[in-house]
Amino acid sequence: MRILVTVKFVPDLQSQRSFTDGAVTRTGDDGTMNELDENAVEAALQLKEAAGEGEVYALTVGGADAVAAVRKALQLGADHALHVSDEAIAGSDVFGTAKVIAAAVRKVHEEAPLDLVITGMAALDGLTSMLPTALAAELDWSQLTLASGLTVDGGTATIVRHLPDAHETVSAPLPAVVSVTDEANTPRYPNFKLMMAARTKPVTTWTLADLGVSPAEVGTGAARTRVVVAEERPPRENRQIVTDTGDGGNQLADFLLERGLA
Amino acid sequence: MTAATVAVLVELRDGAVTRPTYEAMTLARSLGTPVAVVLADDFDPAEGARLGTYGAAEVRIVAGDVRLPSRAAAALKQAVGDAAVVLMVSTFVNKEIAARLAVATGAGVVVDAAGAEMIDGRVETTQTVFAATWNVRTRIESERAIVAIRPNTTMAEPAEVPGVAAESVVTVDLPAARESVVSVEPVPAPEGVPLAEAPVVVSGGRGTNGDYTLVRRMAEVLGGAVGASRDATDEGWISHEHMVGQTGTTVTPALYLACGISGAVHHRGGMQASGTIVAVNIDPDAPIFEISDFGVVGDLGDVLPQAIARIEERRRAR
Ligand SMILES: Cc1cc2nc3c(=O)[nH]c(=O)nc-3n(C[C@H](O)[C@H](O)[C@H](O)COP(=O)(O)OP(=O)(O)OC[C@H]3O[C@@H](n4cnc5c(N)ncnc54)[C@H](O)[C@@H]3O)c2cc1C
Ligand SMILES: Nc1ncnc2c1ncn2[C@@H]1O[C@H](COP(=O)(O)O)[C@@H](O)[C@H]1O
Numbered sequence: 001m002r003i004l005v006t007v008k009f010v011p012d013l014q015s016q017r018s019f020t021d022g023a024v025t026r027t028g029d030d031g032t033m034n035e036l037d038e039n040a041v042e043a044a045l046q047l048k049e050a051a052g053e054g055e056v057y058a059l060t061v062g063g064a065d066a067v068a069a070v071r072k073a074l075q076l077g078a079d080h081a082l083h084v085s086d087e088a089i090a091g092s093d094v095f096g097t098a099k100v101i102a103a104a105v106r107k108v109h110e111e112a113p114l115d116l117v118i119t120g121m122a123a124l125d126g127l128t129s130m131l132p133t134a135l136a137a138e139l140d141w142s143q144l145t146l147a148s149g150l151t152v153d154g155g156t157a158t159i160v161r162h163l164p165d166a167h168e169t170v171s172a173p174l175p176a177v178v179s180v181t182d183e184a185n186t187p188r189y190p191n192f193k194l195m196m197a198a199r200t201k202p203v204t205t206w207t208l209a210d211l212g213v214s215p216a217e218v219g220t221g222a223a224r225t226r227v228v229v230a231e232e233r234p235p236r237e238n239r240q241i242v243t244d245t246g247d248g249g250n251q252l253a254d255f256l257l258e259r260g261l262a
Numbered sequence: 263m264t265a266a267t268v269a270v271l272v273e274l275r276d277g278a279v280t281r282p283t284y285e286a287m288t289l290a291r292s293l294g295t296p297v298a299v300v301l302a303d304d305f306d307p308a309e310g311a312r313l314g315t316y317g318a319a320e321v322r323i324v325a326g327d328v329r330l331p332s333r334a335a336a337a338l339k340q341a342v343g344d345a346a347v348v349l350m351v352s353t354f355v356n357k358e359i360a361a362r363l364a365v366a367t368g369a370g371v372v373v374d375a376a377g378a379e380m381i382d383g384r385v386e387t388t389q390t391v392f393a394a395t396w397n398v399r400t401r402i403e404s405e406r407a408i409v410a411i412r413p414n415t416t417m418a419e420p421a422e423v424p425g426v427a428a429e430s431v432v433t434v435d436l437p438a439a440r441e442s443v444v445s446v447e448p449v450p451a452p453e454g455v456p457l458a459e460a461p462v463v464v465s466g467g468r469g470t471n472g473d474y475t476l477v478r479r480m481a482e483v484l485g486g487a488v489g490a491s492r493d494a495t496d497e498g499w500i501s502h503e504h505m506v507g508q509t510g511t512t513v514t515p516a517l518y519l520a521c522g523i524s525g526a527v528h529h530r531g532g533m534q535a536s537g538t539i540v541a542v543n544i545d546p547d548a549p550i551f552e553i554s555d556f557g558v559v560g561d562l563g564d565v566l567p568q569a570i571a572r573i574e575e576r577r578r579a580r
Contacts, residue, residue, distance in 0.1 A: 013527045017392040036509070094371070095364065124508060124531075125391070128373055129354065133331065133361035142440040143332065146354060158444065163355060164456070164503055164511070165275075166448050168329075172441040182509050183502070224370030228386065229399035236539070241551050244560025249568020252540065253576070255556045261462070261517045261538060262484055262573045 001054035001152070003044040003116045004105055006135075007037040007073050009066035010125040017125070019230035023091060024125050031065055033072040036120035038187035041076050043150055043180045044118050045188070051152075055079050057108060061089060061100050067203055074198035075190035081203040082108070088208055091220030098134035100218055103211035105139060109175070116157065119179045121146055132179035142172030148183035266294035266346035266380070271338060271359075272313070273351050274302055275451075279309050281459055282351040284418035286411055287316035290349050291421055293380050295319050298427075299341045301328045307429065314427025315420045321429045329446070330439050331355060335362030340434040345406075347385055349378075352410035352512075353458075360408045369406035374512070376415040376535070385409060393508070393527050394534035413459045414514045449503060455487050457504065462486025462517045463533070465506055469522015469543065469562055472499040476566040477521055483570050489513065489533075491523045507532035521562045525550025542566065 011017045015030035041058065048054040058073030059082040060066045070081035084104050092100070105117055117139075122129040136143035144150075147159035157178060158171035190198075208215055216222065242251050256262035268290040273280045290296035298310075298318040303325045310321040324341045328334040338359065342348055348363065350356045357373045364371045372378075375387040385407040387400050402409075457463065462484045466477035468491065481488045489506040490499070506513055508531035518536035523529060525541070525548055533539070534553055541554040542562045551557045558565050 013393075017395070019396065019398070094361070098365075121509065129357050130361040130364075130371065130373065133358045134365055137332075137362055137365040143358075144441065145331075145358060162502060164353070164449070164458075165451065166446050168446050169444040170330075170441050171444050176440075224364075224368070224402065224404040225372060226401050226403055227398055228401045229397075231397055233390070233395055233397055236553065236555055239551075239555055239557075241546075241554070241557040241559065243546070244558055244565055247568070248542075248558040248560040249565040249570075250572050252542070252556070252558050252565060253569040253572035255540070256484075256517070256569075257573065257576055259538065 001048050001051040002112060002114045003047060003054065003118060004057040004059055004108055004114055005037070005040045005044045005073065005078065006101060006117065006119045007041065007058050007060050007069045008034040008120070008123045009060055009062045009069040010034045010123055013124060018232070019227065022227035022230060026063065026065060031068060033069040034120055034123045034125070036122055036124060036182055037069070038076070039180045039182050039184050040118045040120045041073050041078060042185045042187040043178070044116070045077050046185060047116070047150070047152060057082055059084070059101065059104055061097055061104075063090070070203055071198055074201050075195045076188060077194055081201065082206065083203050084206045084211065086208040086215075088215035088219045091223055092218045093223040093225050094128055094130045094134050095224065096218035096222050098131055098138045100208070100211065100213055101131075101135055102138040103213045104206060107206075107211060113175070115152065115174045117141070117175070117177045119177065121179050121181045132177055136177035139177065142174070142176035144170055144172055144176050145179040146181055147178055148181045150178055150180060150184060267297055267344070268294040268347040268349060269297050269299050269342035269345035270318070271348065271350035271356070272298050272300045274300070277304070277306055277309070279313060280351070281418055282413035284316050285413065285416040286349045286351060287313065287318065288418050289378060289411060289416045290347075291317045293347055293378060293385065296425065297322060297345065299324065299338060301334060301337055310427055310429050314425045316418070317421035317425045318427045319425040321427050322432045323429065324432045324434055326434060326436050328436070329443050330441055331358035332362055332439050332441075333436050334359045335366060336437050337434045338363055339366050341432045347406070348408045350408075350410050352412045356410050360410050364408055367406055368404060369408045370402035370404040371408040371410075372400050372402060373410040375409050375411050376514070378409050378411065390535045393531035412512065412514060414461070452488070452503065457487045457489060457506070457511050458513060460487035460513070461515050462519070463489045463506065463513050463515045463536070464519045464521065465489030465491065465523055466494060466500075466521045467491035467523030468493045470494065470499065472497065474500055476562060479570055480519065480521070480566055483573055484517065484519070486515065486517070491529050520550050521566065523550055524548050525553065
């Protein structure tokens with residue numbers, strides 16, 4: 001089983017997140033692997049372990065700091081780390097990013113065929129959830145997205161998708177792009193041995209030239225959308241917190257009634 | 263300059279056009295001339311006429327199995343023709359359709375939008391990001407724009423001048439898909455308004471200890487939907503469809519009432535853009551209070567019954 005997992009470098013959820021010049025500020029200090037990508041790494045490791053053989057590649061696209069995301073994947077047990085970094089990529093929209101990831105996937109696939117690309121369901125910075133679909137379209141591989149369960153049998157992958165109005169079971173031939181939700185599994189913690197080993201494991205770094213992607217196809221210039229204003233929302237004004245000493249419920253009711261909310 | 267054609271992907275529930283679709287129709291009118299696109303084998307003409315009252319100049323009906331996003335996107339691509347803007351309701355499935363359609367047409371996409379305007383011939387959208395702590399305005403630079411709009415962000419209003427709503431059936435070529443749908447098990451819709459569209463959401467978390475009676479009762483009294491934290495759905499206290507948050511449903515009701523919910527960043531991401539936020543929690547240091555307009559530090563077992571009684575009493579007195 002040969003699986004490539006995409007992992008994104010994002011600002012830590014608990015940190016003060018912000019924008020700089022229309023882009024999400026990403027620095028090594030409070031950046032980390034997108035939390036939902038832990039589920040993707042876990043899904044890959046479980047499939048490899050069940051198959052008893054295989055390789056798991058972790059791939060990230062991003063600036064120099066983004067290497068932290070693949071290092072985290074190594075700590076969790078990924079076998080190889082790939083980092084695509086090139087100044088020309090900065091400012092890419094989802095379609096530019098999908099082009100770069102697709103080119104990297106093809107490069108690995110040409111060395112020896114991959115069975116799966118597994119992604120997280122969403123990056124918790126922009127929360128667009130569009131990359132997995134764009135990647136499947138770009139690669140022209142099977143698309144099995146929002147999996148809360150995944151099995152691979154022979155040359156076929158089957159997922160369960162929990163949509164608000166239906167639970168679907170969908171299957172498709174390999175190779176496939178699968179995105180997994182946080183329902184799919186419980187990510188493991190890195191163990192000490194892997195953490196030590198991850199420090200010295202090599203990370204393969206590729207530029208656009210290594211992937212044969214033209215800088216004109218990606219980056220700010222090719223982006224179809226541009227953030228023109230980003231501002232922090234002001235905190236709520238006139239917040240009122242009361243302690244219940246016997247009439248908290250009445251106070252709550254009065255607040256709602258006065259505002260016309262009840 | 264003629265007004266841009268704005269195609270609106272219609273959402274149906276039990277054969278009826280949903281309210282978020284009418285919200286999207288209302289927004290579409292401010293961007294150009296709305297054309298409704300219905301992907302369904304079976305469509306009630308009365309529903310088409312109602313789309314006309316919201317300004318639809320045309321209603322294009324496309325039949326065929328479009329359960330897979332790639333097929334839905336292919337159908338939509340053919341049905342929208344050269345529409346400058348495609349609007350849809352922001353759902354996980356529609357985001358996939360939007361991404362496919364964009365790859366096929368070169369359109370720029372914004373999903374989870376809270377609004378959209380036409381400025382100098384291009385669509386600009388507003389969204390909130392980082393658990394709704396930032397506002398962002400995005401300009402779609404490409405000639406074609408796809409926008410997925412969140413429910414409850416535009417007020418649905420009929421058009422002053424109704425559209426003609428000329429119905430036509432569009433025949434499309436659907437590509438063969440690699441994926442096959444093995445089975446579909448419908449999830450029974452919870453009673454009342456669906457969570458994403460509800461004007462009021464009353465949510466319960468771990469603090470309910472598994473008993474949703476009071477939360478449900480409060481939701482009933484306020485005419486709202488019942489929500490939950492992930493800890494509550496993980497415990498199996500309430501089904502997954504009720505989960506509010508970054509990986510659950512994003513809600514923006516006029517009123518969000520959080521009962522026994524601590525306000526973890528994952529939860530806040532799905533509700534922080536709500537109009538008024540109210541919390542009941544026994545812990546005065548619960549982070550939910552930081553983003554609440556009104557909070558009661560107290561036991562929900564005491565606070566909710568008293569609040570319900572007072573609201574009902576006041577209503578009787580009216
Ligand atoms: C990748 C990932 C994604 C996630 N996505 C989501 C998501 O989409 N949505 C989501 O909700 N969570 C999500 N979570 C989980 C999230 O981090 C929190 O664990 C969860 O929201 C906590 O639920 P809670 O507030 O019900 O429980 P707790 O954090 O345990 O809080 C319970 C609260 O109830 C109060 N309480 C207890 N008893 C009473 C009482 N009698 N009366 C009043 N108050 C009382 C306590 O003071 C406490 O503040 C996600 C986590 C991860 C790792
Ligand atoms: N720059 C990136 N590098 C690696 N993986 C990415 C990148 N952007 C998105 N992904 C993957 O795509 C998933 C969905 O991201 P998004 O569509 O941005 O919400 C993430 O969970 C990642 O697995």
